[in-house]
Amino acid sequence: MPITTDQQIKGINFSEFAFRKILFISAISIVILLFCFFLTLVASSLPSINTIGIKFIYGVTWDPVSDKFGGFPFLAGTLFTSLLALIIAIPFSLSVALFLGEYFRTGLISAIFKNIVELLAAIPSVIYGFWGLFVLVPLIRSLETKIGVAPYGVGILTSSIILSIMIVPYAVSLTVQVITLVPADLKEAAYSLGATRLEVIRNIILPYTRSGIFAGILLALGRALGETMAVTMLIGNSHIVPVSIFSPGNTMASVIANEFTEATGKIYLSALIEMGLFLFLVTTIINIIGRSVIKRFSIS
Amino acid sequence: MEGTILKTFNFSANFGESQVLKNISIEINRNEVVAVMGPSGCGKTTFIRCINRMHELTQGATVNGDIRVDDNSIYTMNLIVLRRKIGMVFQHPNPFPTMSIYQNVVAGYLLNGIKLKKTERDEVVERSLKRVALWDEVKDDLHKKGTFLSGGQQQRLCIARSISMNPEILLLDEPTSALDPISTAKIEELIFELKKNYTIIIVTHNMQQAGRISDRTAFFYLGELLEFNDTTELFINPKHEKTQNYITGRFG
Amino acid sequence: MVTTIKYREFKNKLFKVIIILLTTVCTLPLLLVLYKIFREGISAINWDFFVNLPKPVGETGGGIVNALIGSVLLILVASVISIPLGVFTGIYLSEYRNTKLSYFTLLSVDVLTGVPSIVIGIIIYLWVVKTMGGFSAISGSIALSVMMLPSIIKSTEETLKLIPNTLKEASLSLGVPYYRTILKVILPAGITGILSGIILSIARVAGETAPLLFTAFGNPFINTNILKPISSLPAIIFNYAISPYEDWHKLAWGASFVLIIIVLFLNIITKIAQRKWKVQF
Numbered sequence: 001m002p003i004t005t006d007q008q009i010k011g012i013n014f015s016e017f018a019f020r021k022i023l024f025i026s027a028i029s030i031v032i033l034l035f036c037f038f039l040t041l042v043a044s045s046l047p048s049i050n051t052i053g054i055k056f057i058y059g060v061t062w063d064p065v066s067d068k069f070g071g072f073p074f075l076a077g078t079l080f081t082s083l084l085a086l087i088i089a090i091p092f093s094l095s096v097a098l099f100l101g102e103y104f105r106t107g108l109i110s111a112i113f114k115n116i117v118e119l120l121a122a123i124p125s126v127i128y129g130f131w132g133l134f135v136l137v138p139l140i141r142s143l144e145t146k147i148g149v150a151p152y153g154v155g156i157l158t159s160s161i162i163l164s165i166m167i168v169p170y171a172v173s174l175t176v177q178v179i180t181l182v183p184a185d186l187k188e189a190a191y192s193l194g195a196t197r198l199e200v201i202r203n204i205i206l207p208y209t210r211s212g213i214f215a216g217i218l219l220a221l222g223r224a225l226g227e228t229m230a231v232t233m234l235i236g237n238s239h240i241v242p243v244s245i246f247s248p249g250n251t252m253a254s255v256i257a258n259e260f261t262e263a264t265g266k267i268y269l270s271a272l273i274e275m276g277l278f279l280f281l282v283t284t285i286i287n288i289i290g291r292s293v294i295k296r297f298s299i300s
Numbered sequence: 301m302e303g304t305i306l307k308t309f310n311f312s313a314n315f316g317e318s319q320v321l322k323n324i325s326i327e328i329n330r331n332e333v334v335a336v337m338g339p340s341g342c343g344k345t346t347f348i349r350c351i352n353r354m355h356e357l358t359q360g361a362t363v364n365g366d367i368r369v370d371d372n373s374i375y376t377m378n379l380i381v382l383r384r385k386i387g388m389v390f391q392h393p394n395p396f397p398t399m400s401i402y403q404n405v406v407a408g409y410l411l412n413g414i415k416l417k418k419t420e421r422d423e424v425v426e427r428s429l430k431r432v433a434l435w436d437e438v439k440d441d442l443h444k445k446g447t448f449l450s451g452g453q454q455q456r457l458c459i460a461r462s463i464s465m466n467p468e469i470l471l472l473d474e475p476t477s478a479l480d481p482i483s484t485a486k487i488e489e490l491i492f493e494l495k496k497n498y499t500i501i502i503v504t505h506n507m508q509q510a511g512r513i514s515d516r517t518a519f520f521y522l523g524e525l526l527e528f529n530d531t532t533e534l535f536i537n538p539k540h541e542k543t544q545n546y547i548t549g550r551f552g
Numbered sequence: 553m554v555t556t557i558k559y560r561e562f563k564n565k566l567f568k569v570i571i572i573l574l575t576t577v578c579t580l581p582l583l584l585v586l587y588k589i590f591r592e593g594i595s596a597i598n599w600d601f602f603v604n605l606p607k608p609v610g611e612t613g614g615g616i617v618n619a620l621i622g623s624v625l626l627i628l629v630a631s632v633i634s635i636p637l638g639v640f641t642g643i644y645l646s647e648y649r650n651t652k653l654s655y656f657t658l659l660s661v662d663v664l665t666g667v668p669s670i671v672i673g674i675i676i677y678l679w680v681v682k683t684m685g686g687f688s689a690i691s692g693s694i695a696l697s698v699m700m701l702p703s704i705i706k707s708t709e710e711t712l713k714l715i716p717n718t719l720k721e722a723s724l725s726l727g728v729p730y731y732r733t734i735l736k737v738i739l740p741a742g743i744t745g746i747l748s749g750i751i752l753s754i755a756r757v758a759g760e761t762a763p764l765l766f767t768a769f770g771n772p773f774i775n776t777n778i779l780k781p782i783s784s785l786p787a788i789i790f791n792y793a794i795s796p797y798e799d800w801h802k803l804a805w806g807a808s809f810v811l812i813i814i815v816l817f818l819n820i821i822t823k824i825a826q827r828k829w830k831v832q833f
């Protein structure tokens with residue numbers, strides 16, 4: 001037997017202890033990190049929360065020079081673009097999810113489309129923005145000219161289209177996950193009663209996966225709300241409340257991106273951070289709800 | 301060296317609330333082969349996993365009583381020293397998938413950071429593989445991955461891995477249950493060989509196997525040690541009705 | 553009766569056609585984006601492009617060497633920070649599955665995944681840039697490392713969870729200490745999955761712009777000092793794309809091409825690795 005001296009055993013015991021401590025510290029530091037994120041955002045938002053107060057939400061004028069910090073245009077712009085993107089993305093996401101999770105579960109075609117969806121998610125946001133600026137914006141502009149609205153090119157619709165392209169892969173991967181979990185015997189029972197595939201999808205798969213699909217859409221919305229670069233490049237960056245899908249506007253994320261480095265006054269900076277806090281809270285809540293629904297779904 | 305090597309005192313083991321070993325007291329002698337038998341779920345695996353303190357790895361697992369090896373309580377001994385004294389072979393062969401056959405045999409040295417000269421290492425590998433009768437089959441493929449071998453070969457490799465560390469006691473948990481008859485025969489021969497140098501505790505469901513290789517047999521039932529006797533005596537003349545039922549095959 | 557069956561069959565077929573059609577439409581953006589970037593990008597790059605600094609408007613022959621070096625440095629430092637922390641956290645999660653801490657850590661990881669990158673930029677600005685008194689490469693790396701953490705942790709945890717427990721027991725039963733068992737048996741057995749997670753996280757942050765805007769900021773010159781501002785591929789794409797100058801757009805297309813190639817390459821590498829170097833148990 002290889003001899004182990006007391007000295008060596010002491011060394012091993014210490015390493016053992018240190019290793020377990022390192023694991024523990026690593027894990028707890030993630031929790032602390034997130035908690036400190038929250039504290040930092042709250043603390044740095046306080047000047048704005050105290051001076052601007054509730055007007056931050058409904059005020060429509062954003063004019064830092066004259067100390068007017070109404071965030072409503074950005075709130076509206078964020079919700080408008082994200083919801084529109086969601087509306088565009090939902091039918092596509094569901095189709096792709098059914099395509100990959102039901103019609104073509106395996107095989108070459110499935111693999112090709114799976115990879116395409118993954119690559120769609122891999123393209124950086126700034127490149128989508130760049131591409132949108134030079135390909136999509138001219139298209140939208142000529143469309144706007146045709147139907148006789150001010151031909152900005154940039155604006156809510158342009159941003160939403162790019163946003164929808166960006167969130168489709170995300171919604172798809174979550175939705176495929178739940179669709180493939182539908183028990184085979186449920187489907188087979190329906191088929192044996194003579195149901196067509198469409199009827200199985202409508203009467204078995206969709207009802208069964210409803211909560212999971214909802215969670216997938218919710219998480220995709222979370223993505224859209226915080227998406228920055230592509231939107232910043234395509235929304236037009238005007239501090240107005242968007243009234244139509246063709247108006248330019250601004251979102252919270254893009255205001256932060258555009259103005260953060262130039263924000264000179266204390267309140268100005270704090271107001272931008274408050275928007276960050278808002279995004280943080282909303283995405284946190286969305287993620288906690290969405291993930292727990294999906295987790296519960298995959299366990300049952 | 302004769303005499304007792306392992307002794308348990310009123311030993312009990314629990315998984316959370318449920319007690320799976322009840323007041324086991326047993327003495328095992330040096331260089332004997334003890335077969336552990338009993339119906340499924342009676343605690344055989346748990347028993348041998350307690351001996352090298354593997355049992356406590358399971359969450360919620362607790363123990364009561366004491367086990368002594370060479371008169372030292374396993375609970376005061378250093379865990380690493382204890383486990384080097386007591387080798388273990390599992391029901392399913394589990395060679396390290398990232399290591400070659402060669403590395404698998406000396407894994408105990410490599411993983412423990414024990415430095416050996418190349419010649420020493422070669423020697424350990426050859427000796428260990430020869431003892432498990434695997435040398436001739438693999439000597440030209442020593443640098444292939446251990447997971448490429450057949451199930452029986454893998455199991456012999458795992459035994460070689462254990463004995464390369466020169467333990468005093470070898471715990472075997474149904475080492476042949478996943479193997480074909482030929483591999484099984486080889487491992488039985490091997491156990492017979494190993495008995496000269498090691499104390500062996502082997503869990504088995506196979507009566508013939510116990511009869512062929514063991515000196516004494518312990519019969520467990522619902523977590524209790526019902527009978528512990530010479531193997532032939534226990535088979536021919538069981539004291540307990542449950543033992544009788546089991547060896548005559550009248551168990552569900 | 554016959555008509556209803558036919559009608560149902562028809563609806564069934566029609567639905568399938570619609571699904572296939574919409575799915576195909578979904579692949580268009582990828583093809584269109586790649587087409588545009590390749591067409592504009594290839595004509596923009598040449599040797600000068602990789603070795604020169606950006607030139608002022610009007611001069612030709614400008615390059616993106618500062619951004620290339622910047623991106624490499626940013627990611628390198630970010631990896632040094634996030635890989636050990638992420639892998640250790642992943643090990644904790646797979647080893648201590650039912651503890652309170654692992655529950656909260658997993659929850660935090662999920663939340664962290666969803667935090668918009670711009671918000672991470674704000675926080676690192678407040679923590680590092682403000683404290684140090686200026687933009688710096690290190691602050692950019694810290695921001696990127698935060699973005700890398702969730703996917704490293706998740707991939708480590710998920711890979712290690714799948715490694716059979718018997719492997720760990722085999723090692724422990726040889727008297728190998730716990731920490732050596734984890735580091736020398738369990739980690740090597742899961743190395744493919746862990747590395748895939750790391751490479752994918754690198755691919756993702758290679759294109760991250762938002763958190764760099766107010767951390768690493770940008771730099772028209774080559775910089776290798778992590779305490780100074782530094783340029784990066786995505787930042788240069790953003791700045792040149794929104795500029796009004798044709799020459800700079802050209803640089804941006806070239807930079808986009810390079811970035812896309814890197815991202816695609818990293819994605820394909822992981823695909824191959826996952827298939828080829830899978831450890832057989």
Ligand SMILES: Nc1ncnc2c1ncn2[C@@H]1O[C@H](COP(=O)(O)OP(=O)(O)OP(=O)(O)O)[C@@H](O)[C@H]1O
Nearest residue numbers: 315320338339340341342343344345346347358505
């Ligand atoms: N990890 C565990 N958690 C809870 N209970 C367990 C665990 N492992 C085993 N048990 C229970 O402990 C009892 C004894 O199990 P053990 O594996 O020791 O039986 P065994 O005699 O080896 O059976 P077999 O012949 O089937 O291998 C069984 O009732 C089993 O259900």
Ligand SMILES: [Mg+2]
Nearest residue numbers: 344345346473
């Ligand atoms: Mg067993």
